[in-house]
Amino acid sequence: xxxxxxxxxxxxxxxxxxxxxxxxxxxxxxxxxxxxxxxxxxxxxxxxxxxxxxxxxxxxxxxxxxxxxxxxxxxxxxxxxxxxxxxxxxxxxxxxxxxxxxxxxxxxxxxxxxxxxxxxxxxxxxxxxxxxxxxxxxxxxxxxxxxxxxxxxxxxxxxxxxxxxxxxxxxxxxxxxxxxxxxxxxxxxxxxxxxxxxxxxxxxxxxxxxxxxxxxxxxxxxxxxxxxxxxxxxxxxxxxxxxxxxxxxxxxxxxxxxxxxxxxxxxxxxxxxxxxxxxxxxxxxxxxxxxxxxxxxxxxxxxxxxxxxxxxxxxxxxxxxxxxxxxxxxxxxxxxxxxxxxxxxxxxxxxxxxxxxxxxxxxxxxxxxxxxxxxxxxxxxxxxxxxxxxxxxxxxxxxxxxxxxxxxxxxxxxxxxxxx
Ligand code: GLU
Numbered sequence: 001x002x003x004x005x006x007x008x009x010x011x012x013x014x015x016x017x018x019x020x021x022x023x024x025x026x027x028x029x030x031x032x033x034x035x036x037x038x039x040x041x042x043x044x045x046x047x048x049x050x051x052x053x054x055x056x057x058x059x060x061x062x063x064x065x066x067x068x069x070x071x072x073x074x075x076x077x078x079x080x081x082x083x084x085x086x087x088x089x090x091x092x093x094x095x096x097x098x099x100x101x102x103x104x105x106x107x108x109x110x111x112x113x114x115x116x117x118x119x120x121x122x123x124x125x126x127x128x129x130x131x132x133x134x135x136x137x138x139x140x141x142x143x144x145x146x147x148x149x150x151x152x153x154x155x156x157x158x159x160x161x162x163x164x165x166x167x168x169x170x171x172x173x174x175x176x177x178x179x180x181x182x183x184x185x186x187x188x189x190x191x192x193x194x195x196x197x198x199x200x201x202x203x204x205x206x207x208x209x210x211x212x213x214x215x216x217x218x219x220x221x222x223x224x225x226x227x228x229x230x231x232x233x234x235x236x237x238x239x240x241x242x243x244x245x246x247x248x249x250x251x252x253x254x255x256x257x258x259x260x261x262x263x264x265x266x267x268x269x270x271x272x273x274x275x276x277x278x279x280x281x282x283x284x285x286x287x288x289x290x291x292x293x294x295x296x297x298x299x300x301x302x303x304x305x306x307x308x309x310x311x312x313x314x315x316x317x318x319x320x321x322x323x324x325x326x327x328x329x330x331x332x333x334x335x336x337x338x339x340x341x342x343x344x345x346x347x348x349x350x351x352x353x354x355x356x357x358x359x360x361x362x363x364x365x366x367x368x369x370x371x372x373x374x375x376x377x378x379x380x381x382x383x384x385x386x387x388x389x390x391x392x393x394x395x396x397x398x399x400x401x402x403x404x405x406x407x408x409x410x411x412x413x414x415x416x417x418x419x420x
Contacts, residue, residue, distance in 0.1 A: 087105040186371075
């Protein structure tokens with residue numbers, strides 16, 4: 001049986017890359033595990049007057065290149081090892097896209113679909129309060145992730161600001177609402193960065209028979225923040241979005257789906273399923289559809305040893321974190337299926353988080369075009385650095401991205417010297 005523990009997977013990916021990095025073995029050894037794991041248990045009063053105890057985590061993997069940075073996830077399947085993997089992926093991601101942050105991640109085990117807004121706010125405030133000074137504008141800066149959003153970030157900011165009066169606390173968290181220190185383009189940034197990578201891959205001739213986005217048939221798994229905007233941007237570029245899914249089911253249409261209309265349908269009915277003119281397919285069938293570009297934009301372990309052989313896409317762009325296992329990576333690489341790895345493909349989110357943080361520190365608000373141009377430039381540069389290195393070494397792009405990232409973190413660690 002394949003080991004699907006995300007932290008073990010992150011460690012396997014790291015180990016594969018180290019042979020392409022010339023760094024001190026002791027320094028490399030310090031990058032395998034997180035610097036700090038915080039686990040908190042906290043009671044919350046629910047709407048019916050009962051008390052429920054929740055478990056939350058904040059894992060700080062590495063801060064050699066800058067303050068810890070990474071999102072907070074609310075999901076029933078959150079576990080310590082998942083958050084440890086996600087934190088490590090943030091370290092490598094910030095290094096791949098070259099923003100001056102380290103890597104961290106948070107998570108609370110809960111089912112947001114069964115929580116009221118008041119309950120979510122209470123969970124968020126209590127979790128933030130108990131993290132205390134382990135987060136802070138120059139220490140560790142949270143952001144949205146699965147089932148958290150700008151409202152959640154507003155509550156984190158407010159909680160931190162109430163307990164740290166008298167300073168500019170806006171940069172304590174990114175992904176905030178526009179009216180409260182948010183940045184233009186942050187909400188769409190993960191998807192925008194992912195689609196920039198897809199465009200560059202097409203321009204590099206990596207997708208057989210596809211010369212521009214307008215030739216591409218695209219499948220998007222997951223219709224949350226990353227997936228819904230990725231589908232929209234692909235559609236705006238002229239692509240045919242032939243398949244979409246959310247946690248409740250999957251749909252397809254050979255003629256193409258209009259992501260905006262699907263989103264409106266989901267807002268009305270709670271799911272993409274039943275969208276007029278589409279036919280329902282199983283989650284398995286969606287992943288295996290004949291298409292040019294597959295964008296996994298949901299959770300980990302979606303492309304595994306079990307189904308990798310049945311993936312028909314020519315290019316996989318990982319908007320999600322950790323969607324492909326190492327065994328699946330091997331199979332895809334042997335079959336010549338290109339994978340734009342998560343630590344590159346979804347790095348647009350944290351890139352615009354960095355821009356938001358800079359704007360907050362400078363008390364400025366940049367125009368949307370400024371943010372978009374900066375994001376494009378950064379993503380394009382990172383994309384070609386990774387694929388050039390992969391081509392040079394004849395290795396898969398994930399290993400190449402890791403090697404560049406690990407090298408950057410190891411170098412800075414050596415430069416600073418080990419404390420004391
Ligand atoms: N949660 C997002 C990610 O996985 C964004 C992190 C951030 O902006 O700090 O990359």
